[in-house]
Amino acid sequence: MEMEKTCYSVDQREFMQNEENVSFGSHRGKSHGNGEVERSLRRDLAELAASLRQHLSYQALMGLEWLPSELVPITQVMPDTLDEIRGELGECTRCRLHSNRRHIVFGEGSPSARIVIVGEGPGRDEDRLGRPFVGAAGKLLDRIIAAMGLGRQEVYICNVIKCRPPKNRDPLPEEIEACGPFLRRQLRAIRPQAILALGSFAAQFLLSSQQPISKLRDSVHQFEGIPLVPTYHPAYLLRNPLQKRQAWKDVQVLLSLVE
Numbered sequence: 183m184e185m186e187k188t189c190y191s192v193d194q195r196e197f198m199q200n201e202e203n204v205s206f207g208s209h210r211g212k213s214h215g216n217g218e219v220e221r222s223l224r225r226d227l228a229e230l231a232a233s234l235r236q237h238l239s240y241q242a243l244m245g246l247e248w249l250p251s252e253l254v255p256i257t258q259v260m261p262d263t264l265d266e267i268r269g270e271l272g273e274c275t276r277c278r279l280h281s282n283r284r285h286i287v288f289g290e291g292s293p294s295a296r297i298v299i300v301g302e303g304p305g306r307d308e309d310r311l312g313r314p315f316v317g318a319a320g321k322l323l324d325r326i327i328a329a330m331g332l333g334r335q336e337v338y339i340c341n342v343i344k345c346r347p348p349k350n351r352d353p354l355p356e357e358i359e360a361c362g363p364f365l366r367r368q369l370r371a372i373r374p375q376a377i378l379a380l381g382s383f384a385a386q387f388l389l390s391s392q393q394p395i396s397k398l399r400d401s402v403h404q405f406e407g408i409p410l411v412p413t414y415h416p417a418y419l420l421r422n423p424l425q426k427r428q429a430w431k432d433v434q435v436l437l438s439l440v441e
């Protein structure tokens with residue numbers, strides 16, 4: 183991808199810290215040919231879906247319980263809201279991780295976010311506070327979001343699993359299987375313009391892939407028609423700061439996908 187040279191904001195310089203100067207592409211005001219058409223179609227579809235939802239909500243309010251042609255319960259064709267998904271999750275005991283958790287970390291941010299950021303699972307600080315990415319890795323993620331020109335409240339941040347594994351071990355397949363469907367529903371509810379998958383677990387789960395993050399990154403993938411950009415997890419970047427440069431390139435690709 184051809185990149186233009188731009189000035190760094192204070193936040194971008196802070197994120198890159200001691201990295202050498204790199205030319206970054208601007209995601210604003212740039213013509214993307216077929217990409218523009220695709221985004222325009224996606225925007226039209228999103229507006230159509232919003233109108234349909236509004237119409238079905240009105241019909242449900244008026245007492246309609248079934249759609250006549252297919253006899254499908256009206257609730258099945260309406261995407262859940264985040265509140266409904268959180269309500270259904272309840273005080274979840276669907277996997278063994280419930281036994282040691284202090285808080286379920288459901289996710290936070292804008293329900294109409296253009297970008298959803300997906301990590302692996304809560305750590306100690308997240309479990310203590312019930313919020314995603316609030317520890318050291320979260321502080322780096324905050325800097326990345328600021329370097330993107332956004333506030334934390336403008337994106338939505340969540341994880342593949344919602345309870346902390348003991349000693350921060352990797353989530354087990356059965357835990358991902360139990361918790362993962364709630365993440366899928368969160369993504370369907372928000373329907374962002376793009377997803378940033380942080381680390382192998384998030385990327386592999388959302389792409390149904392076994393490839394390591396080093397193989398998955400550097401490409402734009404799709405999750406149910408939503409562009410998905412895999413990149414390194416901030417915790418990995420803290421241990422390998424030279425990889426921040428690659429992560430920033432991924433973020434630039436992500437920004438080129440949103441309006």
Ligand code: SF4
Nearest residue numbers: 274276277280345361
């Ligand atoms: S990790 Fe997910 S499925 Fe397991 S107990 Fe927590 S909320 Fe439930």
